[in-house]
Amino acid sequence: MLKHFQILIIGGGTAGIMVASMLKRKSKSVNIAIIEPSDTHYYQPAWTLVGANTYSFEKTAKPMGSLIPKGVEWIREFADKFEPENNRVITKNGAEYTYDYLVVAPGLKIAPEMISGLKEAMDRGIVCSNYTNPKQTWETLKKFKGGTALFTQPATPIKCGGAPQKIMYLADEYFRKRELREHTDIVFALPSGSIFGVKVIADTLMEVIDKKDINVRFFHKLVKVDPDKKIAWYEIEKDITAGGCVTIADGDEKSLDKDIQYNYKDVKVTRSGDRYGIYFDMMHLAPPQSAPDFIIKSPLASETGWVDVDKGTMQHVKYPNIFSLGDVSNLPTSKTGAAIRKQAPVVVANILKLIEVNTLDTKQYEGYTSCPLVTGYGKMVLAEFDYSQNFEPDPKLKQFPLMISDSSKEHWRLWMLKKYGLPYLYWNKMMKGIEV
Template identity: 65%
Template sequence: MKKHYEILIIGGGTAGIMSAAQLLRQKKSKSIAIIEPADTHYYQPAWTLVGAGTYSFDKTAKPMAEMIPKGADWIKDKVTEFEADKNSIKTDNSGDISYDYLVVAPGLAYDFSLVPGLGDAMDKGVVCSNYTNPKHTWDVVKNFKGGVALFTQPATPIKCGGAPQKIMYLAEDYWRKNNIRSKSEILFATAGTVIFGTKVIADTLMKVVERKDINLRFNHKLVKVDGEKQIAWYDLTKDIKAGGCIVMSGENDGKYIDESFQYNYKDVKVTKKDGLYGIHFDMLHTAPPSVAPKFVRESNLVNEAGWLDVDIHSLQHKKYPNIFGIGDVAALPTAKTGAAVRKQVPIITDNIAMLINHKKLGSKSYKGYSSCPLVTDYGKMVLAEFDYEGNFTPDPKLKRMLITDSSKEHWRLWMFKKFMLPYLYWNRMMKGKNV
């Protein structure tokens, strides 16, 4: 007999667990199930600290069986296909499962084919990523003896867009304290045009960049990686100003650098070939190119970019009113972070409850809130909080911690990141409590 649930949730990550826990606390449903194949649930925001050697990887993991809220069924399986017109999904081993309401929260997937060579090089030798193996990142950071340290990211959406630069700031601090910094050049290459999208945060980070003497390279789209020769190849996404130098070593003294491409020029080895620019590195940290999971991408639930097509305020699917999308998989013009999920969950739980009881949506609206805790040194942090418009939206509760301006570096924000946020995650968010 085909299984049926009033509310079916795909994904046992932050979004799925918090949604189920909140619905159960509010007694909003007769039956809830979570489909999740993994045995372990990870608190991934701490992986930046793991990669910097200041947090235990083991503390970021808990058995999935302990995370599934009491009252929800755990279907340990993979979704293979949607049949939204039939209010049903297909699974690997559990057959078809039907629902009244569906919450799609499987997170995202990594597609290394988008950056040829990166998959073969990842987490081997001097190529690392906090996204995939933060313990290897720490090995690379502590064993680095000098040279060119390249921090970069793909042009796809990624989890926590600030993460690729957070580990850079911590690595620089570590190398400075261990007499490696003077033998090193640190580069940050991004397809973006600014260091951060919210201006007040960008202003602070540019001061950090100045203090740490980091070379920024903008409009650099990572297109392939040669792990053996240690070259990261980039396509420049903007025309060069007439007469301007970009990144070629030895061409000039940096006097005429086009600053839309470079800030704080450093003369490192760059090879030009077939229209691409290859930066030679002695260590590389990057984020994997990211996409929606295959079963989502191949469904009729996605937009042209391949992400779950939901209304950005109600989080309701644009075609199927009994489907909601939340977290990294959703096509929302804001950062993909756990902090965003924290504000999204109360929206969908209210909307589902209103649909169950009153056949209409609730009045709550998601404004695009997300946040990025930007650690800038061991013991310092900036907290970027913003909405769809990129407005800086600091939480008034921070004043209780005697933090009057979270756009500036503060040691109390570091304590908040390292100690308070993990506590709030495990003991409040994952229990369905609003934070």
């Protein structure tokens, strides 16, 4: 039987629950359903801390049913197909649902298969990742006996772009505590030419890199992992024909391309054609990520595979009664829960205004996001920025008791914010639809 809802939400993650909760707070009469197959909702921002054994994994999970707002119907199925011309969504089980307004927020897909050999390496426990199993990350750190500790990330968009380096800073301190650091080379290989997109934050992080004596290898695009030989293979995303080499195997250290190699360490490397391999004794990475297949194949997706929306209103560019926010949207900002905190009120205001007078609200999303960059046990930097990559601290967050005057610098109070303040804000404010 075909069932109709005034508002249908795809996804019970941060974005889906927050939008549903805010809608119910502002209009109890509105008829809403959420399509979400998972039984458990995770507070994933804390998984960095789980991977460093300073937060309980169990505390990051709550039953999905406990977060679905009262009066919202929970459809425990997988969304599968969209028929926007008919205002219809079809599930994998073949059930059909129609809507007046659709909110698309299923999150993204972890896609290790996009890099040759990576899935096998992760399945065998050779490569660890806080994105998939933070408890295994901690086991990997405990078992590490020294050598090359490689931290890396893909060229795809990922959830919280700073996460691949947070665990590296924590690992450095853990290795020092175990008196392993002098027997360890830490290498951070990343595809971009800067450690962070916001200059004032990048400057702070490079000070951390210097202090911790970490080798950063820029313009390194991960293309293959050899789980048997423990080699990570990279292509260099920079023209090196004009001179300068990538590894010491190409010549003496003075000839290294400084745009590629920062604080060079003579770790074991190999080369095959245009590819450079780094041998590792332990490796942590953020796996490649993409929109879910049912989104990529849908009429809602842009050419890049993400849901195609206006960056200010989050209204679909083709279907005016469809909105998307969070990780699956093509909004040109970092994919974080902090971004959703600012996106959800705009989506909610727009839908309620459309219901009331068939026009959009005047609220606009300016691209705000933040990335809590843990730089060690008890230290953190808070990167807050907008679409223009300007450092823009949120006035509301500034009022939080643990905040400091300059969050672009390391501070223990920001660590307290990360470990205690933000989880409280998430479970008790955001998930309950309270605008913060």
